[in-house]
Amino acid sequence: MSPPRDTWKKPPLIANTTLRWAVYLSAIAYFGWVSLSMPIDWNRVAEGIGRAGKIFGGAFPPSFERSELLIDGFLESLKIAVLATAGGVLLSIPIAFMSASNMAPRPVFYLGRAIIIIARSFHPIIVAILFVKAVGFGPFAGVLTLIVYSIGFVAKMLAERIEEIDFGQVEAMRAAGAPYLSTLFYAIFPQIMPRQIGLTIYQLDSNLRASAIVGLVGAGGIGATLANAFGRYDYDFALAITIVIVGAILVSEAISGIIRKRIQ
């Protein structure tokens, strides 16, 4: 036995010595190699400091002169968010039932999961570009985009909730001879409704955030106004728009937090 030590050392993060050094070395190798091989134009980056000064100089003070444009854009974003939340939540209920393992037969379950994975994999901006190409510029493309975005989140969370329900009530209804729809309405919906309402409010909040950016690629809303302001070097107007977006997001976050707290 080794003699007892009279000093104490903090145990290392990874107990296995070989693995520890392998992790450290590969991290160093990765970051070293990649930072040397990245295609970076350092001269252009160095110029950036001067440009940053120019941009921020142009952005202050923020200009609220064209506030009409700003309000219109913002209201359009709000409408997109509301419609997309309604559509997305309605569609995600059947999809959630499809992808709950205790509700759907295997093939349907896999189909439902596949829909959710695909909806979740793509950033709303990519979906927005595709919809803008398919159905033209404007808020409709934005609504479709955010419907897909909502399905990815709401259907996934709702499916998890459906998988956790207490099956006793369903069995009791079935034993009493209730038809499928009655079982759905009286045994399953009451159990998932609180979660569904919470999710809807959360999704409305996150759709409002996302609706501010899908406009950058032509899908309507305040993002389009922002992209125009940036493109025309109207940095003071762009800053005003950004301030409005940030303010709206903070307000909607606070409201949705309060409502969700009161419901649960």
Place this chain on the structure above:
Amino acid sequence: MTSLTEKFGRDDWARFTLRQRMTRYAALLGCGLILAWALTSIEVIWPWVWSAPEQIGDLFGRMYPPDPSNLASILSVLWDTVNIATFATAFAVLLSLPVAYISAQNTTPNRATLWLGRLILVTSRSVNTIIWALLFVAIFGPGIVAGIIAIMFRSIGFIGKLLGEAIEEIDKRPVEALEATGASRFKVIIYAIVPQVMPTFWAVAILRWDINLRESTVLGLVGAGGIGIVLQGAIDTFNWPEVATILLAIIVLVIIGEVISAFLRRRIL
């Protein structure tokens, strides 16, 4: 035996009382009104809406079959995308440590630093990555530097907020014990605070890396590097079969990212 009528004053069963029912109807009516307002005032060209399923079908029809002829260059920008996400996460993690420290109520030196910390977190979190990218592309020019900095700016708020909350929830007895022995501030942090927030730290860093991987796929659309540039190019030239290949590559990337982060989470936590 008491009948329903004697007990409740009525002989049929209903889930809600009259008042509850009225509030529920009022809430439904309110939602209906908001929906009606949005639906009637939104500037949509309705014929386009009715032809939408056809148009979307047509678009997917043109994407099939995916064209893998440019696969080599797609994979190389995909690698750039991974690097943007990883570098940005690494920098953001380092930078968010001091921010989390000053924005946690129990570790912040004074009121002013607390509000400074909160200001940094709120600004960073409420501006979307794409908007950050727009700004940094204007500053640093198109390329992956703008992308890395944009994602980093957005991630600092996310990581800093969650880490700050973890610091606020620590057990303060180890801190007091160390302080009682006369340990320096630095040692208190290293030996009493860091071990307690380590699990949250790794969980948040892995989660953010996963999110950043998704976000870095779109940075290219505003010129900030990664696979988005190739995607934009293919869309602008109506090269739909190549668009399909790129979209498939993104799905595979995101799924691999999720598998890796699930693996790391299992191993570390």
